[in-house]
Amino acid sequence: MTRIGILGYGNLGRGVELAIRQNDDMELAAVYTRRDPASVSIATEGVPVRSVADLETGNEDIDVLILCGGSATDLPEQTPKYAALYNVVDSFDTHANIPTHFANVDAAARNARTCALISCGWDPGLFSLNRLYANCILPQGADYTFWGRGVSQGHSDALRRIPGVADARQYTIPVPAALDAVRAGDNPQLTTRQKHTRECWVVLEEGADAQAVEKQIVEMPNYFDEYDVTVNFISQEELDRDHAGLPHGGFVIRTGTTAGGNDCRIEYSLDLGSNPEFTACVLVSYARAVARLASEGAKGCKTVFDIAPAYLSPVSGEELRAHML
């Protein structure tokens, strides 16, 4: 059994707890929290909730610690810190800062002879893998990544920060015509506006000015101003009833031409009822890989690029070759 610790019990942490239940070779050892452990109740009976301070002894009985904090402030500090004590997996997703994060985690893990995996999930993660495989196989071609239809938590948060907005949900939606043009092998150069639209569902505070809120939304720099945006005002009841989920997904497409002049398309897509629960499933598979690599003496920081697919599976190489190749 691979014993998993979870640090951080938000949507992702809860997703990891659930994902472990679908993997018979893994068990949840403990959930660690910065809150008062007595105030946190988890879904799994008989598993302790412990203080994050308990991790610092380095003596917790876990094979892999899955870090479920945010990329903005939690993971840049936590992943190197805990990589010095445990094998760790995180889902760090600030693409521009991955090289720095990798260097910090790698130094900590090499020094402590632990094994760490960063930037695991679906993007970065499964989408990255598909970009890599497709680029290696079709060196002459063009890459396209589309996200959605799905809830962007960052954009939903941005809506909620607008004065007069009580609650909100934002969906990112790929433009069908752009997807069609890419699939047709037209190699289009697409602007931000041409690739995705943004759909907002907004609950106003009592007395708020809908027109003023809408103007603030559509003009918000970076978040909305470069997109075609639709804003829908609804009641809190409607939001809770129709937009409670966190679906997401997207497409990685590479179109290319062989040296013989034949067009080829490689397409990967995800359609996810729950973004955090699916991300958690990816993290748990890779936690298995990290536990194995660590038991073989691997150390330092890895990414999904560095891990042979068979390490993710509980099944033997022999069985994989017989039934899945």
Next chain:
Amino acid sequence: MTRIGILGYGNLGRGVELAIRQNDDMELAAVYTRRDPASVSIATEGVPVRSVADLETGNEDIDVLILCGGSATDLPEQTPKYAALYNVVDSFDTHANIPTHFANVDAAARNARTCALISCGWDPGLFSLNRLYANCILPQGADYTFWGRGVSQGHSDALRRIPGVADARQYTIPVPAALDAVRAGDNPQLTTRQKHTRECWVVLEEGADAQAVEKQIVEMPNYFDEYDVTVNFISQEELDRDHAGLPHGGFVIRTGTTAGGNDCRIEYSLDLGSNPEFTACVLVSYARAVARLASEGAKGCKTVFDIAPAYLSPVSGEELRAHML
């Protein structure tokens, strides 16, 4: 530079020759043939065509030998034989015989301390990878593989063996309703007939009885009797004009449910203008990986499951993390 040898100069061997041109770190060292080398002219100037007998010295100056023969009789003999002398890659695709083939090649490669990769291409190969990743990530779910629209060479050959048939081409086509049901998450149990249809384009010999030929086709055991088949009779000119290519492709879909009860779908698809040229692109990427693994001291037989994705790329880990993760 990684020096590649090609054994067998049919469609796949020619595809490998072309694919090497798109990879600056690879060069074609020689093409090996069972025919008289003087009778084989290849597309690349200045590269020798040599006799297969020259390989048997074990002294050819190649880093990886890509075996481009057939799975029925060539590869079961050739891959173990040449794995005892060189690092090798093959595209062995008789799924049921993979365990035996693996064992034979592994024994030869371990003994000779070479590195071998079998069953590389798109199915087995990229489709297998996607089945594996998707199964690890969504342990509770169902797998579906569809092939086409594409030319099945085995079925085209079967048509050509019918008395009265001068030439023929057979397309395998996924049934759209089956794809839709799978994508909708209905987890359908699909019969052979429900998954694919078969479309035949047949040139009759002069005086042949079209009705008798059609009856033989639709009743042919295994090849056609379990499918809905359409038979179209055309002239040789039309066949040559409209059906000269070898397109193929298909879909690997896994639908599953997280432990939180949310449905997720992972879908991978290929749309290939040329089956042999694309397969060759995959072989060449993996030849790079095999050359690297061998230079690190790896030995024995591998499959795509055993090879970390980064090994396929000519780009450094640092660059991959910065630009593709």
